[in-house]
Amino acid sequence: MRFKKISFLASKAEMAQDARAALVQRYGHVSPVQADLIVALGGDGFMLSTLHETQGLRAPVYGMNRGTVGFLMNEYSEDGLEDRLALAEETVIHPLRMTAHGVDGEEREGLAINEVSLLRKGPQAAKLRILVDGKERLSELVCDGALLATPAGSTAYNYSAHGPILPIGAEILALTAVAAFRPRRWRGALLPMRAKVRIEVLESDKRPVQAVADSFDARAVEWVEIQSAPDISHRLLFDPEHGLEERLIREQFV
Template sequence: MDEVRIAFTASEGDLAQAARERLAARYGDVPMTEAEVIVALGGDGFMLQTLHGTQALDVPVYGMNRGTVGFLMNSYAEDDLPARLAAAEETVINPLAMTALGVDGEVTRALAINEVSLLRAGPQAAKLRISVDGRVRLEELVCDGALVATPAGSTAYNYSSHGPVLPVGSDVLALTAIAPFRPRRWRGALLRKTAEVKFEVMEPEKRPVMADADSRSVRNVAEVTIRSEPEVAHHLLFDPGHGLEERLIREQFL
């Protein structure tokens, strides 16, 4: 494993950049197109950025935390990196595909590893109609927003919105309301991974809504469709005993 071809990438922070320089000098640094593994140095936001940017390479990504939040990252250490990579456990996740139709008729498509969220973009609450697999399930949700989250993203915005934590490999998506006003007690639903969710924005001129896919934002949407994208697979590496499944379980007992 000493000859493994590693490509190092780092966020713009000084801590991450300094770590990249030291690790590259010690273990070598090849272009991503020639790498057997990519080591990402930063926080969770940078990990998501790296996964999006390298999805066409079919190369596993091993993160080390040099940022603030590190749920998707391993602990940072400079010694024995090849051995850690050889022993790492792999988790495969599929992103969500978002298709957003703007009020102006423009269509925007994006992928989201964590979640796709709809958020009110004005002073008044949003009004959303929700359909699942072509059938209207909720005629009107008055809320600050709603989101669809993957298991990998279920501990992020979804969890802070009181959504459920989903086990990795559960083939389930979380549909979660954000500050619902009516129906006041509605907190969302668990859906099959293959489900297609459509949000229709009611009164979009009076109650503007934006859509966000892993921080790629689209303003003034009229309709947003979300589904899992099985054709895209992200390969994450974790140290033994500290994989994504263990982290999701542990998060529920904090």
């Protein structure tokens, strides 16, 4: 597919801004609303923010790494961009929808492409109760936190917390504990993509917990409900042989 109208977006990093200036001069630029394609220049954090900000637009997003890790990005090059875009392969992912109920009674909603995490905000470990589709699965998890990750986000915070890497096409979510103290050997769980997960904070006044959906946060929560949002789709483009599926497999053999 040939993309005639391209919008170039860049993080605030000098390297990303310089790349944007060079690409705009060479290939032109339109606003994201007018674009057939959006090119995101930065790291994974900038890619996530770009996907969130443009989720209502029809244009897919092609990232080029001008950050650090760049797991969601393609390699950067100014040359042959139009040919690369014509050959790029599309991956469609769906975010998680989080509803967080605060101790103040307020409810807040957020979307997470990578994961929803609950993290302790005080000196004492958090105490969490976990329910899946309305059924209690863990009456008390004592930990620094817990997270629910999508396949696309399974190599991020989830993997650092010793959670599993999930194939991009898997209809599975990873529920992973962060520094679990009790049950000490609990290694988390794999759940169907359609599962509705509720995590309740026990002793929330004494053991405050913050909920985070990507960069959206809700402080001092009493409970959080999380489930996939199939009504929202993000379209990402990757160079052939360097798509998310290949990267997820490759990551497990590093």
